Amino acid sequence: TDLNKIRNFSIVAHIDHGKSTLADRLIQETGTVAGRDMKEQLLDSMDIERERGITIKANTVRIDYQADDGEKYVLNLIDTPGHVDFAYEVSRSMRAVEGSLLVVDSTQGVEAQTLANVYHAIDADHEIVPVLNKIDLPASDCDRVAEQIEDVIGIDATDAIQVSAKTGQGIHETLEAIVTHLPAPTGTLDAPLKAMLVDSWYDSYLGVIVLVRIMDGVLKKGDRIRMMQNGSIHHVDRIGVFRPQMEMITELGPGEIGFLTASIKQVRDTRVGDTITHEKKPCETPLEGFKPSQPVVFCGLFPVDSAEFEDLRDAIEKLALNDASFSHEMETSAALGFGFRCGFLGLLHLEVIRDRIEREYNIELITTAPSVIYHIYMRDGSMIELHNPADMPDLTHVDHLEEPRIKATILVPDEYLGDVLKLCQDRRGIQEDLTYAGSRAMVVYDLPLNEVVFDFYDRLKSVTKGYASFDYQMIGYRQDYLVKMSILVNDEPVDALSTMVHRDRAEMRGRAMVEKLKDLIPRHMFKIPIQAAIGGKVIARETLSAMRKDVTAKCYGGDMTRKKKLLEKQKAGKKKMRQFGKVDIPQEAFISALKLD
Ligand code: GDP
Ligand code: MG
Numbered sequence: 263t264d265l266n267k268i269r270n271f272s273i274v275a276h277i278d279h280g281k282s283t284l285a286d287r288l289i290q291e292t293g294t295v296a297g298r299d300m301k302e303q304l305l306d307s308m309d310i311e312r313e314r315g316i317t318i319k320a321n322t323v324r325i326d327y328q329a330d331d332g333e334k335y336v337l338n339l340i341d342t343p344g345h346v347d348f349a350y351e352v353s354r355s356m357r358a359v360e361g362s363l364l365v366v367d368s369t370q371g372v373e374a375q376t377l378a379n380v381y382h383a384i385d386a387d388h389e390i391v392p393v394l395n396k397i398d399l400p401a402s403d404c405d406r407v408a409e410q411i412e413d414v415i416g417i418d419a420t421d422a423i424q425v426s427a428k429t430g431q432g433i434h435e436t437l438e439a440i441v442t443h444l445p446a447p448t449g450t451l452d453a454p455l456k457a458m459l460v461d462s463w464y465d466s467y468l469g470v471i472v473l474v475r476i477m478d479g480v481l482k483k484g485d486r487i488r489m490m491q492n493g494s495i496h497h498v499d500r501i502g503v504f505r506p507q508m509e510m511i512t513e514l515g516p517g518e519i520g521f522l523t524a525s526i527k528q529v530r531d532t533r534v535g536d537t538i539t540h541e542k543k544p545c546e547t548p549l550e551g552f553k554p555s556q557p558v559v560f561c562g563l564f565p566v567d568s569a570e571f572e573d574l575r576d577a578i579e580k581l582a583l584n585d586a587s588f589s590h591e592m593e594t595s596a597a598l599g600f601g602f603r604c605g606f607l608g609l610l611h612l613e614v615i616r617d618r619i620e621r622e623y624n625i626e627l628i629t630t631a632p633s634v635i636y637h638i639y640m641r642d643g644s645m646i647e648l649h650n651p652a653d654m655p656d657l658t659h660v661d662h663l664e665e666p667r668i669k670a671t672i673l674v675p676d677e678y679l680g681d682v683l684k685l686c687q688d689r690r691g692i693q694e695d696l697t698y699a700g701s702r703a704m705v706v707y708d709l710p711l712n713e714v715v716f717d718f719y720d721r722l723k724s725v726t727k728g729y730a731s732f733d734y735q736m737i738g739y740r741q742d743y744l745v746k747m748s749i750l751v752n753d754e755p756v757d758a759l760s761t762m763v764h765r766d767r768a769e770m771r772g773r774a775m776v777e778k779l780k781d782l783i784p785r786h787m788f789k790i791p792i793q794a795a796i797g798g799k800v801i802a803r804e805t806l807s808a809m810r811k812d813v814t815a816k817c818y819g820g821d822m823t824r825k826k827k828l829l830e831k832q833k834a835g836k837k838k839m840r841q842f843g844k845v846d847i848p849q850e851a852f853i854s855a856l857k858l859d
Contacts, residue, residue, distance in 0.1 A: 263336050263515065263517070263518060265446050265447055265448065265449065265516060265517045266446045267333060267334065267335050267336060267446070268335070268336050268337075268338070268446055268447055268517045268518065269335060269336070269337050269338070269360070269361070269440050269441060269444050269446065270337075270338045270340070270358065270359035270360050270361070270444075270447055270475070270517070270519060271337070271338070271339060271340075271359050271360070271361040271362055271363060271440060271444055272339065272340045272341070272342050272355065272356060272359050272361075272362050272363075272383070273285060273339065273341065273342075273362065273363045273365055274342070274362050274363070274364055274365070274376070274379035274380050274382070274383050275364070275365035275366070275367075275375075275376065275379065276366075276367070276370075276372075276373035276374070276375040276376040276379075276731060277375060278367070279365050279366060279367040279370065279373075279376070279395060279396075280365055280367060280395040280396060280427045281341070281365055282341075283395075283427035283428065284363070284365055284393070284395065284425065284427040284433075284436075285323070285339060285341060286427070287427050287430055287433050288325060288337075288339065288433065288436065288437065289323060289325060289506065290430075291430065291433045291434065291437065292325045292326065292327050292337075292437065321340075321341040321504075321506070322338065322339060322340045322341065322460075322461075322473055322504050322506075322519060323338075323339050323341075323504050323505065323506040324336060324337070324338050324339075324503040324504060324505055324519070324520070325337040325338075325339065325505075327437055327440075327441070329437070329438065329441045330438055331441075335441050336518075337437075337440055337441075338359070338518070338519040340355055340358060340359055340460065340473075340519065342355050342356065342379075348607060348611075349378070349382075349735065350534075350555040350607075351461070351534050351555065352379065352382050353382045353385065353386070354458075354460070354534050354535040355460050355461065355534075356382045356383055356385070356386035356388065357386050357458065357549075358458050358460045358475035358519065359386075359388070359475070359519075360388060360389065360444060360445045360446075360447055361388050361389040361390065361391065361440070361443070361444030361445065362380070362383040362388045362389075362390050362391070363390075363391050363392075363393050363436065363440070364376070364380055364383070364390050364391065364392045364393060364411070364415075364417075365393045365395050366392065366393070366394055366395065366407055366411060367395055367396050368394040368395060368396055368397055368399075368402040368403060368404050368407045368424070369396050369399050369401040369402050369403070370407075371406070371407050371410050371700070371702070372407070372410050372411060372414050372415065372673070372699065373673055373731035374671050374672060374673045374730075374731035374732050374733040375731060375733050376415075377414070377415065377671060377673075377733065378671070378733040378735075380415055380417075384417075389443060389444050389445055390417055391421075391423065391436075391439045391440070391443050391444065392408070392411055392417065392419045392421075392422035392423070393422065393423050393425050393432075393436060394407055394408065394422050394423065394424050394425065395425050395426070395427055396426060396427070396428070397424045397425060397426050397431065397432070398426040398428055398429050398431065404422070404424055406700065408420070408422050409700075410699055410700055413699055413700075414699045414704070421439075421443075423435050423436050423439055446517070447516070447517030448516075448517070449476065449477050449478050449515075449516025449517050450478045450479070450516060451478075451479070451480065451515060451516055452479075453478035453479050453545070454478065454479055454539060454540060454543050454544055454545040454546075455476070455478065455479035455480065455481055455485075455487070455538070455539050455540045455543075455544075455545060456476075456477040456478045456479060456537060456538075456539055456545040456548075456549070457474040457475060457476045457477060457479075457481060457514075457537070457538040457539070458474060458475045458477060458535070458536075458537065458538075458549055459472060459473075459474060459489070459532055459533065459534060459535065459536040459537070459538055460473040460474060460475055460519070460534065461473040461534060462526075462529050462532035462534070462586075463529060464528075464529055464583055468500070468523050469523060469525060469526060469527070470523065470524075470526035470527070470528065470529055470531075470532060471521050471522075471523055472521060472522050472523070472524070472526070472532050472538075473519070473520075473521050474514070474519070474520065474521065474522060474538060475518075475519045476514050476515060476516050476517065476518050476519075477516065477549070478516055478545065479516070479539075479540070479545070480513055480514070480515050480516075481498070481501065481513060481514045481522065481538075482498070482501070482512065482513040483498055483499070483500065483501050483512050483513065484497075484498060484499075485497075485498045485540060486498070486540065486541040486542070487522075487524065487538050487539065487540060487541065488538070488539050488540065488541050488544060489531070489532065489533075489536055489537075489538060490536060490537040490538070490539060490544075490548040491533050491536040491537070491548075492531070492533075494531060495541050496524035496525065496526055497524055497525065498522050498523075498524045499523055499524060499525060500521075500522065500523040501513060501514060501520060501521070501522050502520055502521055502522075503519075503520040503521070504520075504521070508521075527583075528583045529583055529585065529586055530582070530583065530586050532586070533586060534555070534586070535549070536548075537549045555586075555587045555607060556587075557587060557588070557589050557605025557606050557607060558605075558606070558607065558608065558634060558635065558666065558711065558736065559605070559606045559607070559608055559609060559611075559612055559632050559633070559634060559715050560603060560604065560605045560606070560632065560633050560634070560635070560649045560650065561603075561604060561606075561612060561629055561630050561631065561632040561633065562593055562595065562598070562601050562602065562603050562604070562628075562629070562630035562650070562758060563578070563601055563602050563604055563616065563619070563627050563628075563629060563630075564595065564598040564599065564600070564601030564602075564627065564628045564630070564758075565601065565625055565626065565627065565628075566626040566627065566628055567626065568599045568600065570625050570626075571599070571600045571601070573623065573625055574601070574602070574619070574623075574625050574627075575592075575602070576623075577619045577622075577623035577625060578590050578602055578604070578619070581615060581618060581619070585615075587606075587607050587611070588604065588605065588606060588611070588615060589604065589605035590602045590603065590604045590605070591603050593650070595630075595652070595757050595758055596755075596757055598628060598630070598758050601628075603649060603650055605649070608715075609632065609715055609719070612629075612632060616629055628758070628852055629852065630758040630759075630852060631651075631716075631758070631759065631760070631761050631852070632715045632716060633648075633649065633650060633651055633712070633715075633761070633762065634665065634666050634711045634712045634715060635647050635648065635649055635666065636648040636663055636664065636665055636666075636744065636762060637663065637664040637665075637739055638654075638655065638660055638663055639660070639661045639662050639663070639664070640655070640659050640660060640661060641659050641660065641661050642659070648762075651746050651760040651761055651762050652757040652758075652760050654746040654760075654762075657797065662741050663741065663742065663743075663744045664739040664740055664741050664742070665710050665711070665712055665739065665740065665742055665744060665762075666710070666711040666712075666736060666738070666739055667708055667709065667710055667711065667736075667737050667738060667739070667740050668708075668709055668710075668711050668714060668734040668735060668736055668737060669694070669706060669707070669708055669734060669735055669737045670686070670691075670706070670707045670708075670709050670714070670732065670733070670734040671704065671705075671706050671732070671733050671734070672686075672704070672705050672706075672707070672722070672730055672731070672732050673699075673702055673703070673704050673730065673731050674702065674703055674705070674726055674729060674730040674731075675701060675702055675703075675726075675729050676698075676701050676702065676703055678725065678726040678727070678729060678730065679703045679705070681725040681726065682705060682722065682725065682726060682730060683705065685718075685721055685722060685725055686705070686707045686709060689709055689710070689713035689714065689718065690709065690710050690713055690764060690767075691707040691708065691709040691713075692707065692708040692709075693705065693706075693707055694706040694707060694708055708737065709734075710742070710764075711736070712762060714734070718732075719732065742764060743764060743765040743766070744762050744763065744764055744765070745762070745763060745764075745765050745768060745796050745797075746760055746761075746762055746796070747760065747761055747762075747763050747768055747771065747772055747794055747795070747796055747801075748760050748794070748795050748796075749775060749776070749779070749792070749793070749794055749795075749855075750791070750792070750793040750794075750795060751779070751783070751790065751791075751792055751845050751847065752790045752791060752844060752845045753791065753793075754845075756847070758852060759775075759852065759855060765796075768794075768796055768801055769801050769802065771794075772794030772795075772796075772801045772802035773794070773801075773802040775794055775802070775855050776792045776793065776794050776802045776803060776804040777804060778851075778854060778855045779792050779804070779851060779855050780792055780804040780805075780806050782847075782848060782850065782851040782854055782855060783806055783845065783846075783847055783848070783851060784809075784846065784848070785806060785807065785808065785809035786806075786808065786809060786844070786845060786846070787808060787809055788808050788844070789805060789806065789807060789808050790805070790806040790845055791803060791804075791805050791806075792804045792805070792806060
């Protein structure tokens with residue numbers, strides 16, 4: 263295709279501002295999909311994405327568009343993931359295109375992820391076309407939101423397009439703006455092949471599918487290619503584009519976006535951001551700035567039913583094939599038996615993987631407390647990366663500890679600002695900035711990641727009634743006074759409940775946890791002490807008193823069916839329990855005990 267007739271773009275938006283709906287409408291308006299094949303949110307393919315309304319993997323579509331100037335254009339839309347956990351993948355895939363549509367809900371205005379995503383676009387030198395969406399709604403206020411885009415983001419919004427992705431109003435103008443405002447890609451046809459690996463995923467029919475953007479040269483079916491990161495060589499057996507269903511073609515030239523398959527066994531071998539070239543006549547230098555995305559949050563996943571360990575291994579290995587950023591290794595816990603220590607890009611990523619194991623593989627899981635990676639500096643000068651509080655070395659050998667910190671940006675309506683500041687303060691945050699944009703405040707906090715991984719999002723949502731938006735980036739490690747807090751149930755340490763806490767907050771946290779556990783653990787025939795301890799020292803303690811009567815005693819002997827039902831319930835409940843020494847601890851306890859409120 264003639265370079266001048268190509269436009270490559272992405273859509274950046276805060277969640278729910280209408281990115282997927284707009285993409286659907288662009289596809290529909292151009293007749294890319296016949297009316298009868300149109301279903302809502304074509305680009306969000308995984309069930310879990312649909313249910314939660316989030317896009318997890320980048321997706322793409324090639325659209326043919328006959329513009330008002332009479333010329334035929336090829337528009338390539340790359341749909342980037344919209345969540346903070348996938349920030350690295352967003353910033354990488356932005357470099358595969360030249361422009362962005364900045365979609366802002368005109369009834370809401372600029373939100374934290376609008377900012378985070380548009381900054382990725384600005385960093386990638388994109389031409390940006392602002393789109394004000396949802397103008398069909400009475401609460402739409404385009405003037406105010408356009409002004410906010412100029413004030414907060416600093417890009418010109420005078421030509422912002424007013425759109426309703428729902429009714430289709432403004433869609434034609436959007437297509438025209440893509441053609442006239444966004445630049446064509448550049449690239450050299452007769453240079454050695456240089457292509458960016460934008461994304462990859464596993465397909466049960468075709469194996470690993472690799473999404474590529476050709477920078478220079480031509481990629482043809484039958485070529486032998488080299489992944490520059492690890493030097494592996496592959497034979498290209500298919501080349502194609504998405505419309506959005508697959509269509510096979512024979513080659514891709516400069517500026518084009520499409521996919522290849524090459525009998526690659528696992529997604530692990532294909533790293534987002536890597537450079538692909540030919541085995542013979544390779545390009546000299548790879549694309550700059552490649553770094554593989556690293557897991558930052560770890561937790562243990564154990565089967566509720568220990569007989570399902572092999573099934574769990576199988577599920578985890580399958581999921582890992584398709585997700586290079588998800589790590590796992592076997593773990594044994596005195597209390598929970600055999601399981602896996604898994605690493606994730608963030609909490610959402612964790613939730614998604616856990617849900618998929620439970621739903622798609624039908625394995626009930628116990629998830630242990632999420633932990634970040636601590637750097638432990640030993641007296642002998644060495645440094646250990648601690649992924650699991652249970653592995654904390656003996657304190658006599660430890661010099662000091664460092665923990666990861668993040669820079670969090672929160673946008674919130676004025677009236678909730680006080681609650682947000684208090685929440686951040688409670689989580690050991692250091693305020694860095696506070697500015698106003700209209701009736702909304704933007705606060706920037708330096709926060710320890712370990713205070714955020716657990717229930718920060720949930721708390722933020724609840725104190726602001728859902729009106730705050732949040733985004734973060736890692737900023738590095740800093741020393742602090744952190745200790746390992748153990749929980750003992752009936753005098754037995756439950757390693758799955760061990761956490762790293764700040765020394766100044768240990769008593770408070772310990773007390774909150776033992777109180778919660780007291781409510782969560784059912785009574786037994788004997789008294790159960792529940793304690794929180796640091797080193798050998800108990801810092802909080804509760805006692806669960808012994809049970810006196812049988813549950814079924816409530817039924818006065820008469821009603822046998824009711825008695826039976828209760829017994830069945832007890833049995834079902836038992837299955838979800840784990841025995842610790844002589845004590846049964848319900849599965850929810852592992853998550854609930856760690857929530858702070
Ligand atoms: P995304 O999270 O940015 O992909 O947002 P979606 O495309 O999933 O849209 C979020 C919600 O807003 C959905 O319920 C859409 O139906 C709705 N929506 C999107 N665009 C419009 C619009 O122009 N008008 C109205 N009224 N609703 C819209
Ligand atoms: Mg979406």
